[in-house]
Amino acid sequence: MQxxxxxxxxxxxxxRIRIDFNDTITLFVGANNSGKTSAMDAICAFLAExxxxxTNDFTLSNWxxxxxxxxx
Numbered sequence: 001m002q003x004x005x006x007x008x009x010x011x012x013x014x015x016r017i018r019i020d021f022n023d024t025i026t027l028f029v030g031a032n033n034s035g036k037t038s039a040m041d042a043i044c045a046f047l048a049e050x051x052x053x054x055t056n057d058f059t060l061s062n063w064x065x066x067x068x069x070x071x072x
Contacts, residue, residue: 010059012038019043 005020014035019026028036045051058066 006043008039008042010062011042012057012059014038014042015059015061 002023003021005018007016007018008014009016012035013033017035017039019039028039030036041057045053045057
C-alpha cells in the first residue's frame with residue numbers, strides 16, 4: 001500500500017493542510033517556522049506505535065472545544 005496524500009487539521013500551527021506525496025521522493029521546503037517540522041511530527045505520530053500527543057500538539061484555537069469536552 002502506498003500513501004498518496006495526508007490531510008492535517010489543528011495540529012500545532014497547522015490549521016489545515018494537505019500534503020501530496022510523490023511516487024519516489026517528497027521534499028518539504030519553506031521558510032523557518034512555516035510548519036515543516038510540525039507536518040513531519042504529525043505524520044510520525046500517526047505511523048509510530050509509541051508516540052503520544054501532548055497538549056502542545058493542539059492548535060490554540062481548539063482549546064475552548066477541548067475544555068468543553070473535558071467539562072462534560
